[in-house]
Structure formats: C-alpha cells, structure tokens
Amino acid sequence: xxxxxxxxxxxxxxxxxxxxxxxxxxxxxxxxxxxxxxxxxxxxxxxxxxxxxxxxxxxxxxxxxxxxxxxxxxxxxxxxxxxxxxxxxxxxxxxxxxxxxxxxxxxxxxxxxxxxxxxxxxxxxxxxxxxxxxxxxxxxxxxxxxxxxxxxxxxxxxxxxxxxxxxxxxxxxxxxxxxxxxxxxxxxxxxxxxxxxxxxxxxxxxxxxxxxxxxxxxxxxxxxxxxxxxxxxxxxxxxxxxxxxxxxxxxxxxxxxxxxxxxxxxxxxxxxxxxxxxxxxxxxxxxxxxxxxxxxxxxxxxxxxxxxxxxxxxxxxxxxxxxxxxxxxxxxxxxxxxxxxxxxxxxxxxxxxxxxxxxxxxxxxxxxxxxxxxxxxxxxxxxxxxxxxxxxxxxxxxxxxxxxxxxxxxxxxxxxxxxxxxxxxxxxxxxxxxxxxxxxxxxxxxxxxxxx
Numbered sequence: 001x002x003x004x005x006x007x008x009x010x011x012x013x014x015x016x017x018x019x020x021x022x023x024x025x026x027x028x029x030x031x032x033x034x035x036x037x038x039x040x041x042x043x044x045x046x047x048x049x050x051x052x053x054x055x056x057x058x059x060x061x062x063x064x065x066x067x068x069x070x071x072x073x074x075x076x077x078x079x080x081x082x083x084x085x086x087x088x089x090x091x092x093x094x095x096x097x098x099x100x101x102x103x104x105x106x107x108x109x110x111x112x113x114x115x116x117x118x119x120x121x122x123x124x125x126x127x128x129x130x131x132x133x134x135x136x137x138x139x140x141x142x143x144x145x146x147x148x149x150x151x152x153x154x155x156x157x158x159x160x161x162x163x164x165x166x167x168x169x170x171x172x173x174x175x176x177x178x179x180x181x182x183x184x185x186x187x188x189x190x191x192x193x194x195x196x197x198x199x200x201x202x203x204x205x206x207x208x209x210x211x212x213x214x215x216x217x218x219x220x221x222x223x224x225x226x227x228x229x230x231x232x233x234x235x236x237x238x239x240x241x242x243x244x245x246x247x248x249x250x251x252x253x254x255x256x257x258x259x260x261x262x263x264x265x266x267x268x269x270x271x272x273x274x275x276x277x278x279x280x281x282x283x284x285x286x287x288x289x290x291x292x293x294x295x296x297x298x299x300x301x302x303x304x305x306x307x308x309x310x311x312x313x314x315x316x317x318x319x320x321x322x323x324x325x326x327x328x329x330x331x332x333x334x335x336x337x338x339x340x341x342x343x344x345x346x347x348x349x350x351x352x353x354x355x356x357x358x359x360x361x362x363x364x365x366x367x368x369x370x371x372x373x374x375x376x377x378x379x380x381x382x383x384x385x386x387x388x389x390x391x392x393x394x395x396x397x398x399x400x401x402x403x404x405x406x407x408x409x410x411x412x413x414x415x416x417x418x419x420x421x422x423x424x425x426x427x428x429x430x431x432x433x434x435x436x437x438x439x440x441x442x443x444x445x446x447x448x449x450x451x452x
Contacts, residue, residue, distance in 0.1 A: 019106030123155035143208030186219035233330035255398025304448030315412030367417035
C-alpha cells in the first residue's frame with residue numbers, strides 16, 4: 001500500500017492536515033489572488049478537507065492577519081481561501097512553479113504538495129466531477145440539466161492577472177475557481193443564471209457549478225461557455241491606442257451593451273428606490289478615510305475628495321438602485337464578432353459578499369468603465385487625454401441611447417462615483433501593483449482640485 005492510501009476516505013479531519021500550515025503560510029502570500037499581501041499571516045488553520053479523487057484534496061483554509069490595526073483600532077479579520085492540492089510521493093520536474101513543498105510531519109510527512117489546478121490531469125478529473133452531478137463530503141457538483149458537457153476536453157490554466165483561477169477546456173468552456181470564499185451565493189453564479197432566464201444574450205449562462213455546505217454554505221466555482229476568438233476590451237483599447245485608431249464606435253456599442261445588461265438586471269432582481277445619496281456619501285467618505293490611513297499619498301487630497309461626496313448628498317437622486325455588475329471595466333467585457341459580452345459578476349472581491357449582492361446605483365458601473373478608459377489612455381506615452389475623453393463621451397451616449405437617461409446629465413452622481421472608484425484603485429494598486437499607483441493618483445489630483 002502506498003503512502004497516499006490514507007487519502008482514500010472521502011474526508012479527513014482538519015487537524016490531520018495542520019502540518020500543511022507552515023508550507024502554506026509561505027506559499028499563500030506569493031499568489032496573485034491572495035488578498036492579504038500587506039498584512040502578515042499570523043495564523044493559518046485548516047477549515048475543511050475533502051478528497052476530490054485519489055491524490056487530490058480540496059482544502060479550505062483560514063488565514064488570520066495581525067500586526068496592522070484597522071481604522072478605529074480593530075484587528076482586521078482573516079480570510080477563507082480555497083485550495084486544490086495535489087499530493088505525490090515523488091515530485092515531478094514538470095510541476096515547476098506549481099510546487100508548494102514537502103511536508104515534514106503529520107499524516108502527510110514526506111509527501112510533495114502542489115497546486116493541482118496547474119496539473120492537466122487533475123484539471124481534467126475536476127471537469128469530470130462537474131460533468132456528473134453528485135457530492136463528495138460537503139462538496140456539491142451541480143449543473144443545468146439541459147446542458148451536456150462533453151468529455152475529453154483538454155484543459156489549460158489562464159495566466160491572466162485576476163483574483164481567482166480560471167481553466168479553459170478545449171476552448172469550449174471556462175471554469176472559474178473562486179479563491180477567496182465568503183458565505184452565500186456568489187454573484188458570478190447568481191447573476192448570469194438570472195440573466196439567462198431573462199433571455200439576455202450579453203452574459204454567458206452557467207453550465208455547471210461547485211458549492212460547499214461546510215464550514216458554511218458558499219459557491220466555489222462556475223463553469224460557463226468560453227467565447228472563442230473573443231478579445232477583451234482592455235486588449236482592444238490598447239491595440240487601438242498603439243495603432244492610432246479611434247475607439248469611439250466600440251465605446252458607443254459598449255455603452256449600449258452595458259445598458260442592455262442593466263435593463264435585464266432590473267427585470268431579474270427587485271429594484272429599489274432612487275439612491276439614498278446621504279447614506280451613500282457617508283459610506284464613500286468612510287472608505288476614503290480608511291484608504292488614506294493605508295496609503296499616506298492620499299492624505300493631501302482628502303479635503304477636495306470629500307467635497308465630491310458632500311455634493312452627492314444634495315444632488316439629484318438619480319436612477320433607482322438595482323443589481324449591477326459591481327466591478328465593471330474594460331477587462332470585464334469581451335468582444336466577439338460585432339457583439340460585446342459582459343463577464344465576471346463577482347464584484348469587488350475585497351468587499352463583503354452581502355454588499356456585492358445588494359442594490360446599487362447603475363452609475364457605479366458607468367463610473368468604473370469611465371475610469372478604465374483613463375487607465376487605458378495612460379498606458380502609452382505621451383498620454384492621450386483626448387482619446388479617453390472621446391471614449392467616455394461615446395460610451396455615455398451609447399448608454400443613453402438604450403437606457404433612456406444620460407449619465408452625463410447626472411454630474412454630481414458621476415463625479416462622486418468616479419471619485420469613489422479612484423480611491424478604491426489607489427488602495428488596490430498600493431497593495432498589489434505599486435508601479436501602477438501613479439495612474440489613479442493622477443485622477444485623484446484631478447478630481448480633488450478641479451472637481452471634475
């Protein structure tokens with residue numbers, strides 16, 4: 001009997017894998033999707049372990065952070081992460097960067113552990129589990145009975161910079177494996193499913209999904225059709241900038257597509273009253289305070305930025321609150337042929353799931369896309385502010401043509417939401433991509449001083 005025979009039970013007590021904690025404490029902060037890079041991991045606990053198939057464990061871990069107090073003196077809470085761990089007696093040279101290390105003690109002593117999502121064989125077996133609805137311990141594999149996923153599709157792991165991990169199977173399907181797990185239904189399953197029932201063709205419908213019931217109910221992954229020969233909006237925008245081409249026709253069509261999705265969302269989910277701007281302004285101000293505490297470069301601009309939020313409290317309430325995308329930018333849209341599609345409805349992973357599933361002003365999505373045009377324009381030197389301005393105008397015009405109201409006429413709302421988005425970008429870049437920090441800081445200076 002091999003040493004991995006102990007994996008045969010469907011689940012193992014979490015304490016039997018505590019010997020993994022030392023390896024994972026070093027490995028996790030190096031991963032692109034790890035949210036606590038700016039905070040030391042003070043404790044790492046295994047919450048759940050389940051065998052997916054021999055030699056592959058599904059693990060949920062809790063990473064606690066300490067040493068950096070949150071605003072108000074509170075200690076920041078930890079995060080739950082989803083891992084798929086391959087276990088072998090002998091390391092393989094082809095594991096490469098997937099390798100996590102060799103366990104020194106406990107039930108896994110002497111075994112090599114690696115990220116199974118980077119192993120083609122493990123990725124294929126994962127798809128097989130999704131093709132056949134059923135359970136494995138607390139894990140539930142479910143799907144749309146009207147959709148039949150073929151077997152034998154060759155997997156490849158996307159290397160795109162993202163907060164999750166995605167596997168493409170035979171250029172037919174894409175599986176998003178959520179890394180940071182929160183209790184509840186993930187919007188990236190809930191929203192596309194609801195839009196599919198509305199007949200909205202702008203969003204690929206879920207085909208199969210994975211969820212857990214322990215240690216809490218949560219969505220773990222979603223399989224959707226893969227739009228082959230599609231290009232994301234970010235790549236298309238940079239290509240246009242590089243070749244000196246105009247992007248206004250594409251931006252106008254993208255505005256119409258965004259409005260289509262918003263209209264479908266307003267039919268699929270309950271619609272609230274026009275935004276409570278006072279409460280929204282207070283929340284934006286609170287986020288600004290927290291961001292300035294974490295990124296000192298923001299502090300000189302705080303008074304000017306607060307003025308945008310103060311103006312929000314007294315301006316036009318705007319359109320009713322509704323379900324929105326929540327993190328809309330050029331990287332979240334795909335163009336296939338002449339059509340735009342919207343993907344990745346998870347929202348901002350750093351925000352609580354309950355907040356991401358609640359109703360918000362659609363202006364928040366619009367502001368996110370407008371900021372994205374500015375991001376694209378700043379990728380080339382000399383900076384082309386006119387290119388971004390024309391795209392912004394075209395996008396808003398396209399949105400107005402479909403939605404029946406013009407975002408440009410909601411100046412106070414748009415300025416406040418753009419400011420809030422830029423503050424979020426500063427915090428994100430400071431934590432994850434410091435070299436990019438000048439991009440949102442340029443917008444911060446503009447929004448704070450000129451009030452644009």
